[in-house]
Amino acid sequence: MITQYAMMRVTNSLGFNSPFSSAIKRRDCELDCRKRPFVIARPFLTASALAALLFTLHPSAAAQVVTAPTTEIGRSRDASIDEYRQHLTQLTTLIQACAKARDTKTCDPTLVGLDDRVPTSPASNADRRLIRYGWLRILFSKAQDPDAPPPKPADPKTAAGEDNSLPPSPTTTQLLQAAHVRLADDLAQTSSPNSAAPQYSQQRDQMKQVLAGRDFRNLEAPTARDSMLEKLGNWLNSLFESAARVGARAAWIGRLIVWGFFVAVCIGLIWALIQLERRWRIRLIPESSGPAPGSASARDWQLWLEDARRAAAAGNWREAIHFLYWASISRLESRRLWPADRARTPREYLALVASEDPRRPGLATLTSSFERIWYGGRTAAESDYRKAEQLATFLISGGSSSGGAA
Numbered sequence: 001m002i003t004q005y006a007m008m009r010v011t012n013s014l015g016f017n018s019p020f021s022s023a024i025k026r027r028d029c030e031l032d033c034r035k036r037p038f039v040i041a042r043p044f045l046t047a048s049a050l051a052a053l054l055f056t057l058h059p060s061a062a063a064q065v066v067t068a069p070t071t072e073i074g075r076s077r078d079a080s081i082d083e084y085r086q087h088l089t090q091l092t093t094l095i096q097a098c099a100k101a102r103d104t105k106t107c108d109p110t111l112v113g114l115d116d117r118v119p120t121s122p123a124s125n126a127d128r129r130l131i132r133y134g135w136l137r138i139l140f141s142k143a144q145d146p147d148a149p150p151p152k153p154a155d156p157k158t159a160a161g162e163d164n165s166l167p168p169s170p171t172t173t174q175l176l177q178a179a180h181v182r183l184a185d186d187l188a189q190t191s192s193p194n195s196a197a198p199q200y201s202q203q204r205d206q207m208k209q210v211l212a213g214r215d216f217r218n219l220e221a222p223t224a225r226d227s228m229l230e231k232l233g234n235w236l237n238s239l240f241e242s243a244a245r246v247g248a249r250a251a252w253i254g255r256l257i258v259w260g261f262f263v264a265v266c267i268g269l270i271w272a273l274i275q276l277e278r279r280w281r282i283r284l285i286p287e288s289s290g291p292a293p294g295s296a297s298a299r300d301w302q303l304w305l306e307d308a309r310r311a312a313a314a315g316n317w318r319e320a321i322h323f324l325y326w327a328s329i330s331r332l333e334s335r336r337l338w339p340a341d342r343a344r345t346p347r348e349y350l351a352l353v354a355s356e357d358p359r360r361p362g363l364a365t366l367t368s369s370f371e372r373i374w375y376g377g378r379t380a381a382e383s384d385y386r387k388a389e390q391l392a393t394f395l396i397s398g399g400s401s402s403g404g405a406a
């Protein structure tokens with residue numbers, strides 16, 4: 001096989017056209033392709049070996065390369081005012097060269113360089129302003145092509161209905177000229193001294209005079225209540241806006257949200273009114289009006305209490321419980337728990353006390369004991385008086401519910 005291949009090579013080298021020429025070419029291509037990876041990889045392997053050798057021989061130099069400080073941040077760099085001026089001068093020269101040549105070499109966008117981060121003041125810790133040159137890179141890439149030919153004048157008949165108020169688009173040459181003017185203005189601004197900030201003293205005096213007028217005397221800072229109401233209003237506005245956006249896609253969802261909100265508000269108002277009605281079921285009487293004649297509060301509750309103690313000292317427990325009950329009613333009535341009325345029964349007094357009032361259980365127990373002994377004819381004992389006295393003391397002092405239960 002090798003001998004046959006050698007003979008074919010000799011025949012082909014002498015210039016004879018043989019049917020084996022194509023086979024020889026394919027064989028050469030296969031051998032070349034097999035050798036090519038080793039040929040390509042050999043320089044890279046050599047370079048890697050040399051780099052490793054240099055790193056082992058000079059580790060300090062490698063460390064210096066790795067830890068070298070840099071001021072570049074992404075596509076920008078920290079530049080001083082002088083460096084910023086030099087960069088603007090270089091860009092001006094590049095624009096002039098690009099405008100003359102208009103080729104890929106002089107109009108290369110990479111020649112623009114990085115963006116500059118320039119300090120806003122001479123202080124060492126001054127803030128920096130980012131100057132971007134992306135617009136100039138785009139202009140350079142566009143300047144590599146010649147200007148487009150001017151548009152042909154339109155036919156008056158066909159252009160009658162078109163809007164010709166817009167100016168024509170500037171050409172690339174005009175944009176390069178405008179860029180040159182812009183960079184020249186920026187360079188002139190860097191050379192001019194920083195002007196002092198205006199004081200606006202005259203305007204400040206005029207503003208003080210206006211605020212001292214009669215229309216602004218009652219101005220006050222917004223309170224916490226005003227801030228909460230403003231936040232509530234903003235939340236309601238955002239809620240209705242979102243409902244409107246949802247309603248644009250599905251009308252029934254928006255209506256459901258709006259009507260659900262109104263139903264919730266109505267339920268809350270009804271619940272609040274019920275609570276107010278339970279607490280203030282009976283309208284309070286003004287302090288200036290005295291008790292009605294013949295009512296329980298027409299006689300001071302201390303007098304009722306003294307009569308009860310005198311009757312208890314005499315052993316008249318029935319009368320003593322009777323006086324304790326009316327001493328309690330007089331005390332509660334004097335506290336404006338209900339309006340004075342001489343025609344009420346003990347059960348009607350009890351009905352005027354709210355169910356959540358902590359005094360209601362004690363008054364109910366005292367009322368039941370009073371009715372059984374005074375109206376029911378039950379014989380009263382000293383133990384009945386002691387229990388009634390304890391309940392009356394709780395009602396008169398306005399104690400807690402635990403005292404009433406005792």
